[in-house]
Amino acid sequence: MMEPIVYAVDDDQGILTSLEWLLKSVQLECACFSQGAEFLEAYDPGRPSCIVLDVRMPAMSGFDVLEEINKRKLTSPVIFVTANGNIPMAVKAIQQGSFNFIEKPYDPQEMLDLIFKALRTSTSELEQEKDFRTFEIRFNLLSAREKQILHEVVKGKRSKVIAHELGISCKTVDAHRSSIRDKFQSTSLTSLVKEVLSYKSEWRL
Structure with a gap:
């Protein structure tokens, strides 16, 4: 199993830089993207990962990216972040399959706790998928x-x-x-x- 990676998608370069620094402080790899389309092109489905996704972005919003994630059946947990959150937005994010919803400015430790939890979920799901593929090969x-x-x-x-x-x-x-x-x-x-x-x-x- 490859080492986990955190995908950060946000049009605010300052947010990306601070999150990358935070993750490097706990030895986690981070790949930063200012546009959803760039992230979708770089995503590796065979690697444990989670996605820290900003809601409000030009061209392709966070919900647009989430819709494409669901369409492609990507399994990485999505942590939505926004500076202007509200209850309907949070409910919509959860209903559409996001792992969690957090408002900016977020507490660094709270974000790390969410990310580690999401990465454990991703790793477990990939291991189960790998085990089933092995089972299927032998069954056939x-x-x-x-x-x-x-x-x-x-x-x-x-x-x-x-x-x-x-x-x-x-x-x-x-x-x-x-x-x-x-x-x-x-x-x-x-x-x-x-x-x-x-x-x-x-x-x-």
Whole structure:
């Protein structure tokens, strides 16, 4: 997993400079942009990150950027900042998927706390996505019969029951179970079943 990065998008250069200094003081990398379009072009979807986004900007407002973030299904948490905030604006930001909403001038420690929380969320989501991709690759290595047997194993059925229902020998079922464990690189059937169940909503036979 790559080191996290904070994207700061604000047309106020002074705000960008102070935020960059703040983040460097805690060894966090910061990429600064004065325009939303520049940020969207530079964004790296494979890296843990969060976005500190100003609401009021020329050409492309913060809400315009957020709309594009949602359209592209970018997963980085968005922290909205504004000098002229109000309750309807905050509600709109949260409804459209922002992680949090903070007014300028903000307390540096409050901003750092929000950023670290957002980066933990981003890192966790990317790790889960990576784990699922690994699961999906291994699942696709299974033959049609192995997928069928795994489906029954997850239901808690024993080899004898599966063999009887599928009209094959118990020895054949056990051989398939062994092959399934090998392809998933799983040390035990119990751990394999837990892994399959954790992705059940995404699982396709």
